[in-house]
Amino acid sequence: MAFVFPGGGTQYANMGRALYATEPVFREHIDRCAEISRAQLGVDLRAWMYPAPADAEVADRQLREPRHSVPAVWMTSYALAQQLLSWGITPQHMLGHSVGEYVAACVAGVLSVEDALTLATFRALVFERATAADRGASLSVNLGEAALRPLLPPTVDIAVVSTPSSCVASGPSPGIAKLEQLLTEREVVFKRLHIGAAVHSSLMDPVMAEVTERARGITVHPPRIPYGSNLHGRRIEPGDLTPDYWARHLRHTVRFADNVRDMLAHRGLVVIEVGAGTSLASAVSEQIDLSGTSDAVMISAMRQARDPRGDREVLVQCMAAAWSHGVDVDWQAFEGEDVGERVAFPVYSFERTRHWIEAGRELGQASAPSLSPSSSAASRPDVILSPGQADDALARQVAEAWGEQLGVSVLAPESNFFALGGTSLAAVRLIAKLQRRLQPTRRLLPEELLRTPSFGAFVEHVRPSCGVAPLPSDPPPPSSSALVLLRPGRAEDRAPLFIVHPAGGHVFHYRLLAEALDPDVTVYGLKAPGLEDGQSALRTIEALAEYHLRAIRSAGHTGPYQLAGSSLGGCVAYEMAQQLRAAGERPALLALLDTPSPDNLPRFDDHVEYVEYLFGDMWGVALSRAELAALPEAARIPHALA
Structure with a gap:
């Protein structure tokens, strides 16, 4: 069993x-x-962590400041x-x-506790000072490390290798702006992160000596539980923990993907995210899925800010899921003084109907079912469905x-x-996974x-195609049209x-974008041909434009x-x-x-090169060109998704 601890940016008021x-133990700590x-900051962080309703907005602003957010998350x-x-859930591995x-x-x-918390807070204070003139910025980029590194401007660093x-790329604001422009031109998916400062970048260089000097005053002991080093991407060793x-650790890349790969080498691992939100669940689950061999299970112990469930409900469901996968739980400690008294069920009168067993028939031996948790317990998450x-x-x-x-245990x-x-x-x-497992009729x-997008609606939506009678409210199956309804408008x-x-x-x-536009206007997306069985991809902008105009007209629109489009889509819209x-x-x-401009669009010599660009350059999926070339065109994208 393993604990993983989230980092900065995961905080929210009332976490x-x-x-x-x-919970007395939680409150005590x-x-x-x-x-x-x-004593270090001169403020009581509980006022911002658990604010009165009237102070919620102020608390939210205060928790965005690193000097408050870092210790609050810690x-x-x-x-x-x-x-x-305290409930007997003890990890054999840890990762932060x-x-x-x-x-x-x-x-x-x-x-x-004193050294770890004050050192973490000191780190937040010095990087606030280091970034007073320019806090910098960070981008989450859908590229692997090898694909992203050649694109970085000189002032920008890879802050985190997430998967x-x-x-995550981090650095001064001008460098990040250049990287955004380059990623946009190459149609790489990225997102700006809302963090207090651009840590793990060159902006931290001026404060490294201060952090080293502050660390000289702390006492370091050998680890009682193994945990991963972000700096080295492997298990921490006692000799690693020098003052510098x-x-x-503050300046250089967080090698989280390496840490996760090292952790997943252990079989039958139950991984619990211990901290605010579920930010790590997706990254860990992706590597579990990509490994193809790991039987690890990912569970989160605390809810996201937008999750309507209660904190204790999520924590109890986490414990139940962990127990069902073989993790020992001290239920006496969990129940405390409220352990119920064991009572017998009321008896009922038998009808006294006799059932004779014919002589001469041999009966097999039946074993009693075990009530103890098993490591082979079902790995599917619990599903909560409305009455x-x-x-x-x-x-x-x-x-x-x-x-x-998604790395969630309850839906x-x-x-x-x-x-x-x-x-x-x-x-x-x-x-792709559901297509393989459900074998639907379409x-x-x-x-x-x-x-x-909601779980319950999605289940009923696919039900007619999976050999199960639909409920009366089921929507009709989608057509193979290029039109995708993104949001219906209110005005016909x-x-x-x-x-x-x-x-x-x-x-x-x-x-x-569709959600943010005028609610009276219906918004359709136009998807590319070649994404469904029996369709061929179109190789020119002119052909794509003609295809989409034909799709719009055939759907009855006049x-x-x-018309609109982003990146390549803008070129196609212009041609339309x-x-x-x-x-x-x-x-x-x-x-x-x-x-x-069309001259700056990526060009491909063949379909193999296109699939390599789409899944390798844009999404960081490792692919073999030789394997792709040996496959028929229709099988290449399913192979990349497998």
Whole structure:
């Protein structure tokens, strides 16, 4: 069993508030840590962590400051770890993400509570000072380390290798702006992160000596529990922990993907994320999925800020899931003074119907079922369905796939795929996984998650295609049209907006944009051909434009049309407008978003090169060109998703 501790940026007001109110062990350690921080910072962090309703906005602003967010995240993870330990849940391995390593070092006995917390807070104070003029910025980039490194401007560093296919780049604001422009031109998916400062970058160089000097005053002990070193990407060794280790830890790359790979070498591992939110669950689950051999299970012990469940409900469900996978739990310690008295069920009168066994028949030996937890217990997550919905085999199979892809252990009917951290790549992989496991009567499409992003609605949406009778409210199966409804409009007399796909072919890219547009206008995405069975990919912008205009017209839409597109999609939308003009029509709107000139678009000699670009360069999936070339064209993308 393993604990993983999240790092900075995971904080939110009221994280663990219900545990602070109801769990004495959690409260005891939060109070102790709060007093340590008060002596260092001059403020009681509990006022921002558990604010009064009238102070919620102020608390949210205060928790964005590194001097408050770093110790608050540290305290929450440490107190939650102590709560789990008090219930007999003891890890054999640990791993922290960035400042989360300070928690791992403390729980392992390497650092005292006072030294670990004050050193982590000191780190936050000095990097606030180092970034006073320019806090810098960080980008989460859907590229592996080898693909991203050649693209970095000189001032930008790889701050975190999150997974084999994603990294965080960090550095001064001008350098990050240059990287954003380059990634946009190459149609690489990225996202700006809302963090207090650009740690693990060159901006930390001026304070490394201070951190080293501060670390000279702490006492280091050998670890009682093994844990991973972010700096080295392997298990920590006693000789690693020199005073300058913590300065180099602040400055250099967090090798989290290497840490996870090292941790997953242990068979039958139950991994519990111990701290605010579920930020690490997705990264760990992706590596479990990519390994193809790991039988590890990922569970989160605390909810995300938007999760409607209560703190204790999530924690108890975490314990139940861990126990079902063979983790020992001290139920006496968990129940405390409230252990119920064992009572007998009431008896009932028998009907006294006799059932004779015919002589001469040999009976086999039956073994009594075991009630103890087993490491081979079902790995599917629990599914919470509202009254009236069937908890059937289909729902459980879909839940298992969602849980594996998103790293969640509990799903409610209203659980939203995208709110739980689902990305475009996760959607494509999930649908490919369900296609293999469910063997539906039609091809499932990733954009169906756009139509039905909640778990319960998605299950009922795919039910008719899986040999199970649909409920009366089931929507019809989607057609193979290029049109994907991103958001229905309220006004039937308003012309819809058609947004053309970027290079990846799918239109998940536009989900949040569609939600932000005029609610009266219906928004459609135009996906690329070649993403479904029986379709051929089109190789020119002119052919794509003609294909999409034909799809719009065949669906009954008439002009004047409103057209838009991002990156490659902007080029296609522009060509659609030119074809309309040549036919004597004039588009009502043509919007180009981050669209390069055609000369700057990537060009491919063959389909193999296109698949390498799409999955290797953009999403960081390791592929063999020789293996791709040996496959027929229709089999290459499914192979990349496997």
